[in-house]
Amino acid sequence: MTGAEAIVQILLAYDVEVIFGVPGDTSLPLYDALYHESARIRHILARDERSAMFMADAYARLSHKPGLCECPSGAGALYSLPGVAEANASSIPVILLTSGIPLAGEGKGTIAELDHHKLFEPVTKWSSFLKQTEKIPETLRRAFRIATTGKAGSVHLAFPSEVMKGRLKDGKEAIYCEKECRYYPAYRTRSDPDSVKRLGEILSEARRPVMVIGGGAVHSGAGDQIMKVAERLSIPVVTTISGQGIIPDNHPLALGVIGDNGYHPHAHKAIDEGDVLLYVGCKMGSVSTIKWTKPAAGSGLKILQIDIDPTMLGNNYHNFLSIAGDARLVLEDLHTLLFDTVARRQASEWVLELNRERDTFWVQSLDRFESGVVPINPQRVIHAVNRRLPDSAVVIADAGTPTPYIARYLRLRGHGSRFIIPRAYGGLGYAIPAAAGAWSARSGAKIVGMFGDGSLGMSAGELETLARLNVPAVLIHFNNGTFGWIKALQAIHSGGRFMSVDFSRGDMSAVARAFGIKSYHINTPDELENALDVAFSHDGPIFLDVVSESEVAELPPVYSWCQADGTMSPPDRKRAQWKEPSIGS
Numbered sequence: 001m002t003g004a005e006a007i008v009q010i011l012l013a014y015d016v017e018v019i020f021g022v023p024g025d026t027s028l029p030l031y032d033a034l035y036h037e038s039a040r041i042r043h044i045l046a047r048d049e050r051s052a053m054f055m056a057d058a059y060a061r062l063s064h065k066p067g068l069c070e071c072p073s074g075a076g077a078l079y080s081l082p083g084v085a086e087a088n089a090s091s092i093p094v095i096l097l098t099s100g101i102p103l104a105g106e107g108k109g110t111i112a113e114l115d116h117h118k119l120f121e122p123v124t125k126w127s128s129f130l131k132q133t134e135k136i137p138e139t140l141r142r143a144f145r146i147a148t149t150g151k152a153g154s155v156h157l158a159f160p161s162e163v164m165k166g167r168l169k170d171g172k173e174a175i176y177c178e179k180e181c182r183y184y185p186a187y188r189t190r191s192d193p194d195s196v197k198r199l200g201e202i203l204s205e206a207r208r209p210v211m212v213i214g215g216g217a218v219h220s221g222a223g224d225q226i227m228k229v230a231e232r233l234s235i236p237v238v239t240t241i242s243g244q245g246i247i248p249d250n251h252p253l254a255l256g257v258i259g260d261n262g263y264h265p266h267a268h269k270a271i272d273e274g275d276v277l278l279y280v281g282c283k284m285g286s287v288s289t290i291k292w293t294k295p296a297a298g299s300g301l302k303i304l305q306i307d308i309d310p311t312m313l314g315n316n317y318h319n320f321l322s323i324a325g326d327a328r329l330v331l332e333d334l335h336t337l338l339f340d341t342v343a344r345r346q347a348s349e350w351v352l353e354l355n356r357e358r359d360t361f362w363v364q365s366l367d368r369f370e371s372g373v374v375p376i377n378p379q380r381v382i383h384a385v386n387r388r389l390p391d392s393a394v395v396i397a398d399a400g401t402p403t404p405y406i407a408r409y410l411r412l413r414g415h416g417s418r419f420i421i422p423r424a425y426g427g428l429g430y431a432i433p434a435a436a437g438a439w440s441a442r443s444g445a446k447i448v449g450m451f452g453d454g455s456l457g458m459s460a461g462e463l464e465t466l467a468r469l470n471v472p473a474v475l476i477h478f479n480n481g482t483f484g485w486i487k488a489l490q491a492i493h494s495g496g497r498f499m500s501v502d503f504s505r506g507d508m509s510a511v512a513r514a515f516g517i518k519s520y521h522i523n524t525p526d527e528l529e530n531a532l533d534v535a536f537s538h539d540g541p542i543f544l545d546v547v548s549e550s551e552v553a554e555l556p557p558v559y560s561w562c563q564a565d566g567t568m569s570p571p572d573r574k575r576a577q578w579k580e581p582s583i584g585s
């Protein structure tokens with residue numbers, strides 16, 4: 001068996017069903033090996049390596065299996081870097097295989113020569129350069145193990161062409177998998193019983209406990225356990241954007257999103273007034289804590305933290321109790337303990353008050369949801385989507401307009417629905433390719449992608465991929481003719497001296513149509529409602545080019561912006577000072 005064949009056989013042993021990638025001069029042996037196994041492993045051709053990585057990332061987030069990607073040498077490897085970095089920093093297990101120039105050509109000015117190993121080392125959990133065909137099986141097993149265990153992350157393996165073409169002597173015996181690492185988190189760890197007991201005591205004695213859920217809890221699949229613990233002690237649950245949707249948004253204890261971007265005022269109130277905050281799988285970084293001001297340390301506040309990665313414990317706050325372990329297992333043990341020792345609690349007056357404020361917030365939001373203004377406001381779009389979301393939906397968002405509005409207004413009903421967003425670097429151009437990855441993981445789910453025109457400019461090529469695969473995705477494009485997020489920052493901090501943020505605002509439905517995608521150019525709320533009715537019953541990709549209001553006309557719910565501008569919400573107030581730019585300005 002050749003090295004390339006061994007790679008494919010190992011992937012099959014790990015139940016890899018799909019690999020995303022872009023071909024190149026150096027990947028011919030790998031493609032030939034994939035060709036012979038194409039009935040068992042599907043290769044999804046992306047139009048750009050960055051997108052291929054985003055596809056693998058979204059696939060991994062939804063399937064709980066490592067996402068596989070392959071790219072050729074030089075430019076191909078370079079183009080894949082953003083997705084590798086995002087997955088790693090978001091604790092998503094992806095494995096990138098890059099093929100390289102022949103070792104014999106090293107240092108001789110061979111076209112596309114690049115030290116792949118060094119390139120990826122700073123942005124991966126592990127990067128390795130294989131020089132011997134014989135080592136392919138053990139190295140791939142190491143790659144799966146490193147990607148899926150502990151704090152998951154991305155792994156890169158570079159294969160020079162001799163290694164792909166070389167032969168394995170004991171091929172058959174060397175091809176096996178470490179079955180625990182086919183899914184993540186692999187080798188889940190429990191915490192020690194004393195820590196769990198202490199956690200139970202502190203939560204039971206707290207007057208105003210709050211659970212704060214981050215993306216790590218989503219990776220752990222801890223939703224049921226969070227809900228059970230919360231219901232036992234009537235603890236309100238707030239989430240970061242990455243933790244959003246972990247329990248159904250209509251649950252009485254699901255208070256909403258905290259942090260700078262899209263926050264719910266009642267969720268912030270819980271953080272401000274809580275006496276014990278239990279963070280689960282949360283980095284407690286700059287956005288979720290609003291630069292470490294929410295919570296403000298002190299005044300008897302007790303911070304408890306559960307994380308799979310001990311190096312995250314107490315990293316940003318002075319913890320009262322730190323617990324290393326897998327979120328699902330720790331909370332499962334906690335619930336077993338509480339079930340035996342504590343009677344189920346009724347909601348306290350404080351929790352009831354938070355709920356009343358939540359209800360008032362949603363009533364106040366109706367004004368925006370039903371607004372007939374043109375250009376259409378983003379709140380109306382998200383609400384219109386909410387009303388049509390099926391039980392099992394996957395919503396994917398890019399940075400810009402979608403982030404704060406989805407964080408605030410998206411309503412997922414549970415039943416396996418998921419919201420995914422690349423929050424580590426917030427790179428534009430994620431949602432369109434990620435729709436292909438999401439579909440590969442959950443072919444039966446309705447996929448909704450939301451992105452601004454900045455993101456479309458960076459990922460439009462993948463519309464062809466979605467059309468080719470006939471991915472049933474509702475693609476919602478916020479067409480506001482500007483890098484609105486940055487323009488709003490310039491409005492707030494640079495006195496409205498706008499610099500290099502505007503671009504033309506054409507009919508982008510024509511772009512999607514050119515790729516063979518059904519599409520609509522939408523100007524009014526009525527057109528939006530009609531197009532969404534079609535979109536949610538359409539069996540294939542559909543593109544809604546929504547001419548929308550930019551962040552400059554109405555500040556989105558970004559806490560620090562509203563604070564700087566003196567327009568704290570709710571309800572969001574219209575900014576009168578800056579006019580919506582005219583087309584092309």
Ligand SMILES: Cc1ncc(C[n+]2csc(CCOP(=O)(O)OP(=O)(O)O)c2C)c(N)n1
Nearest residue numbers: 400401427428452453454455482483484485
């Ligand atoms: C790859 C990349 N480059 C730059 C940025 C910085 N950035 C953050 S938001 C934003 C503007 C987004 O514009 P658009 O997608 O049109 O959405 P809008 O804010 O207008 O809704 C930019 C440029 C980024 N997040 N990613």
